Amino acid sequence: MSTLKVENLSKQYGDVVALEDVSFEIEDEFVVLLGESGAGKSTLLRCVNGLTEPTEGSITLDGEDISGSQTDIGMIFQQHNLVEGVSAYLNALTGSLNRVSMLRSMLQWQSQEDKVRALEALETVGLLDEAHQKVSRMSGGQQQRVGIARALVQDPRLLLADEPVASLDPSSAESVMGYLRKAASEHSVTALVSLHQVNVAAHFGDRFIGLRNGKKLFDVGRGELTPELIDDLYGSVETVSLAKQASKPDPKQNGQQEGAEPADIEQEIEA
Amino acid sequence: MSTPPSKGNSLAAYFGFGEIGDSPAEQKLQDMKRRKTKRRLWTLLGLVTTWALFYWSLLLIEFRLSELVGQFDQFVEAMTEYFPPTTYFGIPFVDVGAYWSFIRAENLILAVEGGQIVWGAMFITMGVAFAGTVLGLPLALFFGVMSSERVIPYPFNFLFRGTMSLIRAIPGLVWFLILIPLAGVTPFTGALAIMVDTTGYLGRLFTDELEEIEDGPIEGIRSTGASSSQIVTFGMLSQVFRQFIAWIAFDLEHNVRAAIGLGIIGAGGLGLELYVQRQTFNYTEMMACIILIFLLAGSVELLSQRVRSMLREDDNVEKTGIIETFANVPRNIIGSTMGRR
Numbered sequence: 183m184s185t186l187k188v189e190n191l192s193k194q195y196g197d198v199v200a201l202e203d204v205s206f207e208i209e210d211e212f213v214v215l216l217g218e219s220g221a222g223k224s225t226l227l228r229c230v231n232g233l234t235e236p237t238e239g240s241i242t243l244d245g246e247d248i249s250g251s252q253t254d255i256g257m258i259f260q261q262h263n264l265v266e267g268v269s270a271y272l273n274a275l276t277g278s279l280n281r282v283s284m285l286r287s288m289l290q291w292q293s294q295e296d297k298v299r300a301l302e303a304l305e306t307v308g309l310l311d312e313a314h315q316k317v318s319r320m321s322g323g324q325q326q327r328v329g330i331a332r333a334l335v336q337d338p339r340l341l342l343a344d345e346p347v348a349s350l351d352p353s354s355a356e357s358v359m360g361y362l363r364k365a366a367s368e369h370s371v372t373a374l375v376s377l378h379q380v381n382v383a384a385h386f387g388d389r390f391i392g393l394r395n396g397k398k399l400f401d402v403g404r405g406e407l408t409p410e411l412i413d414d415l416y417g418s419v420e421t422v423s424l425a426k427q428a429s430k431p432d433p434k435q436n437g438q439q440e441g442a443e444p445a446d447i448e449q450e451i452e453a
Numbered sequence: 454m455s456t457p458p459s460k461g462n463s464l465a466a467y468f469g470f471g472e473i474g475d476s477p478a479e480q481k482l483q484d485m486k487r488r489k490t491k492r493r494l495w496t497l498l499g500l501v502t503t504w505a506l507f508y509w510s511l512l513l514i515e516f517r518l519s520e521l522v523g524q525f526d527q528f529v530e531a532m533t534e535y536f537p538p539t540t541y542f543g544i545p546f547v548d549v550g551a552y553w554s555f556i557r558a559e560n561l562i563l564a565v566e567g568g569q570i571v572w573g574a575m576f577i578t579m580g581v582a583f584a585g586t587v588l589g590l591p592l593a594l595f596f597g598v599m600s601s602e603r604v605i606p607y608p609f610n611f612l613f614r615g616t617m618s619l620i621r622a623i624p625g626l627v628w629f630l631i632l633i634p635l636a637g638v639t640p641f642t643g644a645l646a647i648m649v650d651t652t653g654y655l656g657r658l659f660t661d662e663l664e665e666i667e668d669g670p671i672e673g674i675r676s677t678g679a680s681s682s683q684i685v686t687f688g689m690l691s692q693v694f695r696q697f698i699a700w701i702a703f704d705l706e707h708n709v710r711a712a713i714g715l716g717i718i719g720a721g722g723l724g725l726e727l728y729v730q731r732q733t734f735n736y737t738e739m740m741a742c743i744i745l746i747f748l749l750a751g752s753v754e755l756l757s758q759r760v761r762s763m764l765r766e767d768d769n770v771e772k773t774g775i776i777e778t779f780a781n782v783p784r785n786i787i788g789s790t791m792g793r794r
Contacts, residue, residue: 231676253678263673265691276687280678287683329673336677 184244184339184372185209186230191239193225193396200225202396203239208374212366214387215376216415222396223376227344230374231257243340253280256333256371258343258362262325266318270309270328273317274300277335296335303331306368307361323354330358330365341366343375347382355379359386380412534736552741559738561726561745575749578722581640582712585647586705592652597659603671604685614660620653624791625711629720643720647708654707658700659693666692699764706757707789710750714790723749750786751779 186208193201201222215223228234230241232252241248248255256277264273278296279287286292304313307327317325326346333341343362347355363386366373377383383390390407392399392415400411465471469486473479539548556562560573572580599605599613623631629646636642666689674688690697716724727742755778 233672233676252676255676257673257676259669259673259676261669263669263676265670265673265687267695268691276674276679277677279674279680279683279687284680284682284686288686332673332677 186340186372186374187240187242187245188226188230189240189242191226191229191241192237193222193229193234194237199396201229201236204393204396204398205239206391206398206401208372208389210370210372212363212373212386212388213375214383214390215374215393216380216383216390216412217376217393217399218416219378221393223393224344225396226393227257227342227374227376230340231255231342253336254339256336256338256341258326258329258333258341258346260345260348262322262329264317264325264328264332266316268316269314270304270317270320270324270331271300271313273328274303274313274331274335277303277332280336299337300331300335303334303365304328306334306365307331321354322350323358326350326354326358327361330362334365334369337369338371341371341373341375343373345376345378348378355382356385362386380416383407531736535740537737551737552744555738555741556745559726561723561742574721574723574726575745577640578712578716578724578749579709579753581643581715581720581722582647582705582708585644585712586651586701586708588644588648589651589655590701592648593655593659596652596656597663598685598690600656600660601663601689603663603689617653617656617660620649621657625650626714626718626790629715629718633719638719640721643712643715643722646715646720647711650711651704651708655700655704658704659697662693662696662700663689695764699761702757702760702764706754709753710786710789713746713750713786746786747779747782750782754778754782754785 188207189205191201191204192199204222204226215226217223225234229236230248232248232255243254265276272290275290275292275297278292278300281296282292301310301313304310307330309324309327309331312320312324317328320328329346341362346362347358350358359382362373362375375387384407387404387407389401389403391401392411394415399415402411463471466473467486468490469483469488471483473483537548537551538545539550540546557564560571562573562575564571564573596613596617600610600617602610604610605613625646628649629642632642632645632649636645670692671684671688674684679687712720712722713724716722716726717728719725723742723746727739727746730738730742755775758778
């Protein structure tokens, strides 16, 4: 149970305005951040994570300012950012670093609880049997799932993911997103995920926030993400609408809202 | 000599000082001949100077051909001592037994006396190298990590970088001489010299390796809320762990060779034994030492190379054959002794 509140957030890099007066509040939801490259998605996530200092505005998690403290926020990166030479288990275990001293962590004297938690996190993402394997020997999708496990071991209140499936093939992307969704709901954490693939977003999101040129364009629930909104967000890019059409069961029902679908898919994944 | 015909004063013309004509081409020819004369004079001067310096050097070192001729019989005799001849099954060969009996008598490898193992000169050399490497390792790690710009911000990391450069500027041989007041002319001082040398070299190799790591894992560890020392350990060092082990193996191999060189100037072990036998003109014994040095340095090098190629599956480790490795031993020993790698 956690609430992320972003109020009047602005960020400027010199003369370039990356974010302008963005506000929203999310509570125990799986929120997808949509927008073109350069729309401000990464900047927003970096601000929330504390990797970048905002120019104006405030970000609070359960009423507390999130300045700098990253222990409560799990982050999943596009390029997974794991240590490739060591096992999936040890990578997942690094999620517990903030709870142990330097010396104990060096000698791998984490508590039994943390070690079990690391393996349970790997179980959540379906990699318990591969826990001993080196990350460098794993596929891109598996590596990203280890990244999710590491974030879970942190026991975060908020899960951030910056284009977690951008470098994966469609089938790995779907399974990684499925595991991410499952991880968020099992641990009941708020998740804020930026995505490029509109159809993937529509399948998995509870709520959608669209950014364009650093401004919030829309903030809609599951039933309200219409093709018009998408067209508005990306301009008229043909391949985006193509992808949307392909994901629809019946192309004739073009005007219908997208919301009905994700629930079924979600059930499939959780089954 | 191809002197121009018909025109008088041919010698002066040859050197470019005669009259051969007034056309521009003839004028130019004249000019070029003069230049050539000038070059010849410079060459002559150079030859004369070189010869004078050479003659002077020979006087200084008391070079006498008569000495070489007079001593030649002695040299041949020494050769038969270096390689004492004998026959095995009627076939003439080097008397390996002579070497072996000296190695046993002087206990160059190891002996068992009254149920106790007495380690010989070879193991002392090995010990100097190994102890020096292990002592230098934490220092190398410290300086190597602190020199990385990602750990210590720009101007300050150069404090550590500079210290390592200073250490490397002085060869291990000279470090030994400098440290003699600390622990005497002993293997102990030899190990200390190698410790200092390792700090400078291995630390530098560590720094170079750290320059090449990726930023992703560092950011990944930072995102978990780890402390800065944990970020260095898990985000940075864990990326280069295997490479570090490989460099340590490389450095140990170098240090074994350096320890032999240090032995010759007093740090004990095989080097010292070689020096003592040289002083007493025991040529067979000298050669026995040299053979052991070859075997020791060559084996350590082979072992280290194999370990390194195992650790760096993807990288290319220069992998030399057994014969080549042993053939390179003398050159590598000199290189390591002088601080070159």
